[in-house]
Amino acid sequence: MYHTRQTALKVLFIGGTGTVSSAYSQLTMERGIELTLVNRGRTPRPDPEGARIVPGDTGKRISVEHGPGDQAFDVVVDWIALCAGDSQ
Numbered sequence: 001m002y003h004t005r006q007t008a009l010k011v012l013f014i015g016g017t018g019t020v021s022s023a024y025s026q027l028t029m030e031r032g033i034e035l036t037l038v039n040r041g042r043t044p045r046p047d048p049e050g051a052r053i054v055p056g057d058t059g060k061r062i063s064v065e066h067g068p069g070d071q072a073f074d075v076v077v078d079w080i081a082l083c084a085g086d087s088q
Helices: 021-030 061-065
Strands: 010-014 034-039 052-055 075-078
Touching: 010 021, 021 034
Parallel strands: 010 034, 010 075, 034 052
Antiparallel strands: none
């Protein structure tokens, strides 16, 4: 038996427009999950319709700190996972 929620699940994807992650972004939206994407907006793929898009670059701390604001999320997925020394 599944637990039913009174509100939509809130998910934050850091990235979410790459080859693999864009498929998960679309699936997330199809399932009625409230999706927020934080990304640089450089990928030519369109953002999933209905997702909240927040421009941000995980390589620039100030960018991410001021991105999603004070929102709380049930799940956070980092599709980027780069280290400080990695080049873009």
